[in-house]
Amino acid sequence: MAALFPAWADSVLRAVLVSGVGVAIGLPAALMAWARSPTSTGEGSPIPQPVQFDHRHHVRDDGIDCLYCHSDARRSPYAGVPATSVCMGCHAQVWDQSPELAIVRKSAADNKPIIWNRVTNLPGHVFFDHSIHVRQGVGCVSCHGRVDQMAVVHQAEPLLMSECLDCHRDPERYLRPRDEVTNMEWVPPRPQREIGHELALRYDVHPTTDCSGCHR
Numbered sequence: 467m468a469a470l471f472p473a474w475a476d477s478v479l480r481a482v483l484v485s486g487v488g489v490a491i492g493l494p495a496a497l498m499a500w501a502r503s504p505t506s507t508g509e510g511s512p513i514p515q516p517v518q519f520d521h522r523h524h525v526r527d528d529g530i531d532c533l534y535c536h537s538d539a540r541r542s543p544y545a546g547v548p549a550t551s552v553c554m555g556c557h558a559q560v561w562d563q564s565p566e567l568a569i570v571r572k573s574a575a576d577n578k579p580i581i582w583n584r585v586t587n588l589p590g591h592v593f594f595d596h597s598i599h600v601r602q603g604v605g606c607v608s609c610h611g612r613v614d615q616m617a618v619v620h621q622a623e624p625l626l627m628s629e630c631l632d633c634h635r636d637p638e639r640y641l642r643p644r645d646e647v648t649n650m651e652w653v654p655p656r657p658q659r660e661i662g663h664e665l666a667l668r669y670d671v672h673p674t675t676d677c678s679g680c681h682r
């Protein structure tokens with residue numbers, strides 16, 4: 467059967483798109499360059515928070531798993547931040563007089579959530595889902611960096627479309643066993659390619675590269 471469109475149609479379509487966009491691009495291009503600069507993606511800069519919560523102490527020193535506090539990441543698009551009750555589960559007993567925790571105690575007493583400032587934020591036109599990444603063996607560290615070494619969380623990766631696609635086109639370079647997803651120090655015991663390939667087959671991993679997979 468003949469192809470629906472001849473091969474050159476694709477090139478023509480591209481050319482039309484590119485030139486069409488080209489005309490209107492001047493100022494927008496400059497704005498976009500700014501929009502992708504580290505200053506505006508927030509990459510690198512620590513975001514001040516209402517409580518001096520320190521991942522280094524909680525994750526490294528106290529050995530608390532990421533999913534103890536970000537449990538929604540297992541089952542929903544959002545990882546979420548923990549409710550005050552999660553903090554009070556320990557801090558009703560541990561360091562219960564600390565002035566650093568005054569806001570946490572007040573939040574519990576008033577039954578009002580703490581308003582944490584967002585660090586990682588995709589534009590509204592992008593769909594993202596934590597649960598599938600967690601289920602299919604993509605480590606938190608691949609996208610968020612060494613959170614366990616951050617006194618104050620900053621965005622470690624710019625999380626641009628190119629980065630999503632880079633992995634979606636060849637996820638075997640990054641896959642790890644599901645139960646190692648939150649391990650910040652996991653290193654492949656055998657060559658990553660080998661393990662990645664096995665896991666991709668076992669978990670049946672085929673990430674989308676269709677525009678509609680991430681833009682809905």
Ligand code: HEC
Nearest residue numbers: 519524525530531532535547582584585586606610613619
């Ligand atoms: C004891 C609870 C707790 C544990 C354990 C914990 N976190 Fe968090 N996490 C928080 C709280 C509270 C915030 C919001 C305040 C902040 O940004 O520090 C947060 C914020 C974050 C953010 C920034 C959220 C945003 O707005 O983009 C990331 C990313 C994150 N955590 C990843 C992790 C990872 C990865 C682990 C495991 C290595 C982990 N967390 C373990 C409580 C926890």
Ligand code: HEC
Nearest residue numbers: 517518519523527528548552553556560561564566567570
């Ligand atoms: C599983 C127990 C546990 C949970 C849950 C927990 N913490 Fe902690 N937290 C600790 C321990 C233990 C320390 C003190 C030792 C240390 O720094 O490692 C601590 C220390 C702190 C300190 C420093 C206190 C000071 O005076 O310097 C702050 C602030 C804090 N936690 C905030 C939080 C917040 C906010 C949450 C909820 C998002 C939370 N913690 C959840 C166990 C916990």
Ligand code: HEC
Nearest residue numbers: 532536539544545546586587588594599604605606609625
């Ligand atoms: C494939 C990349 C990727 C992986 C893997 C990943 N995250 Fe995220 N995370 C993101 C992106 C992108 C956002 C911003 C989402 C948005 O703006 O809608 C985010 C946001 C967050 C937030 C802010 C609250 C929220 O739900 O938006 C927390 C907390 C967080 N991630 C924790 C984690 C933890 C813990 C893990 C591992 C269990 C993890 N993430 C794995 C990419 C990832």
Ligand code: HEC
Nearest residue numbers: 593594602608625630633637640670671672673674679680
């Ligand atoms: C390090 C690798 C990696 C990165 C980075 C990554 N992903 Fe994924 N993504 C995956 C894997 C693996 C799957 C699971 C695919 C499957 O089960 O077939 C997935 C699945 C998805 C899905 C569900 C649809 C599907 O493919 O089945 C969406 C939506 C998605 N990713 C969006 C994003 C976005 C948006 C980003 C960038 C912010 C991103 N991902 C970054 C590896 C990655």
Ligand code: HEC
Nearest residue numbers: 588589592625626627628630631634674675676677679680
């Ligand atoms: C795996 C997820 C993913 C897929 C697949 C994907 N995108 Fe994106 N896209 C993103 C993310 C994340 C952003 C926001 C960050 C950025 O601007 O790079 C984005 C931003 C954009 C933007 C905003 C303009 C810009 O460059 O800043 C456009 C336009 C876009 N995508 C078009 C597309 C088209 C067309 C396709 C199909 C060929 C596509 N995307 C496929 C994740 C994806």
